[in-house]
Amino acid sequence: MTHQEILKKVQWKDLKTLTFKEMLIENNLTIPWFLASMALSYFGYYLLALPFSAFFFLAGLRQVHNGFHNSLGTNKFLTWLTLYTNSILLMVSIHAVKFNHIRHHKYCLTEDDYEGKSARMTWYGAILYGPVHMFLIHKITLQLGNKNYVKNVILELTSIAIVAFLVFYFNIHFLMYHIIVMVFAEFLMAFFAVWTVHHDTEDSPEYARTQRKGWKNKITFSMFYHLEHHLFPAVPTIKLPELAKRIDEALPEIEKKNTF
Template sequence: MNHLELTKKVEWKDLKKLSVKEMLIENNISLPWFFISLFLAYKGYYWAALPFSGFYFLTALRQVHNGFHNSLGTGKFLTWLSMYLNSISMVTSIHAVKFNHIRHHKYCLSEEDYEGKSASMKWYEAILYGPKHIFLIHWITFKLANKNYKKNMIFELISISVFVFVAFYFKIDFLIYHILIMFFGEFLMAFFAVWTVHHDTHENPNIARTQRGFWKNKLTFSMFYHMEHHLFPAVPTIKLPELAERIDKVLPELNKKQTF
């Protein structure tokens, strides 16, 4: 069964609409983790701050990922603002990531899919590939994107540079901690955001890996419902558990490779 046949069998369009509560959750889900991690780092409790920094990175990724697909439930400006602010706090141009992610959906795991390059590697190769992955995300945007993407990327990179310069020049330790942890997270993106959900799926790229298990998905903020996302990219992350239930009910025979 191909991609189009699958999407015709599952009701999904009603899941695009967010309630006010759901919209507030999707647009602010990263903030508690962000402020708690910064507060603990400010107090010098860096080890205690680490898990909160990790959860910030994951929830911020969820937030901007919804922004890529216009699934935050807000208008264009607020979506742009969310992506811009998270660019600074995640020390990566999110518009560059968006450009490559949209191409990833269009050319999934083909030669034109620069985001998906690490999917064909071994797990340790994907980890080592991380720094090159982040460099290529920006370089490919510079080479192939339209003027609007390039303008946003350059603006974000300048803003990030100012943020990093201020933190290091004035030796603001808790911000330096945050910047270093975010760099570390970005270097692991090729493994966690690509390899874990796409390895050994090249025979049918749009049937990506997924995750079942209540606590596993709670702890990962539903970010590993990746098969569901590839089949129905317009569905916001908060609705993916319900979408997964519909897919399981309508297509119980579908081979669902687990993420972990």
């Protein structure tokens, strides 16, 4: 079954629109986790801060991912601002990630899909590849991106460098903790954001893996509804559980490989 046939069989266009409440959730999901992480690390409770930092990172990924697909319900400038601020908070140029993610949808698991390279590796190979992955997505964006992408990447990397310099120069311990944890998390992206959802799907790359266990989706902010996302990238994350139900009803024959 082709992608176009799937689009015709599943009712999905109504899911593109966010209510005001849903828009507030998607645009503020990171705040409580960030504040809790900062408060605990400020008082030196680094181990207690770690799970809150992890949930902040996941929430940040969900937020920028929706921003990539213009699914935050905000205007162009506010979406850009979300991507820019999260670049500093997540310690990576989010526009570089965006450029490669859009290419990932277009060239999924082909030689031109630089984001998806770790999908063809072993799980431990994907983990070891993590630092290379982060370097590569910046390099590719600077080489292949248009002037707007290049400008945003340079702005974001410069801002990250200035913030990191000030934090370490003035020895701001709780922000040093945050930077170190975020950089470590970014090095795991090739495994968590690519390998887990795409390994062993090369024969049908449009059918990514998915996660249908309720509690697992709750603790991962629904980010592992990846089959659903690849088939309908314009649908915001908050709507993916409903989209999954509609796909199951309309196309029960589609194979659904588990993420974890």
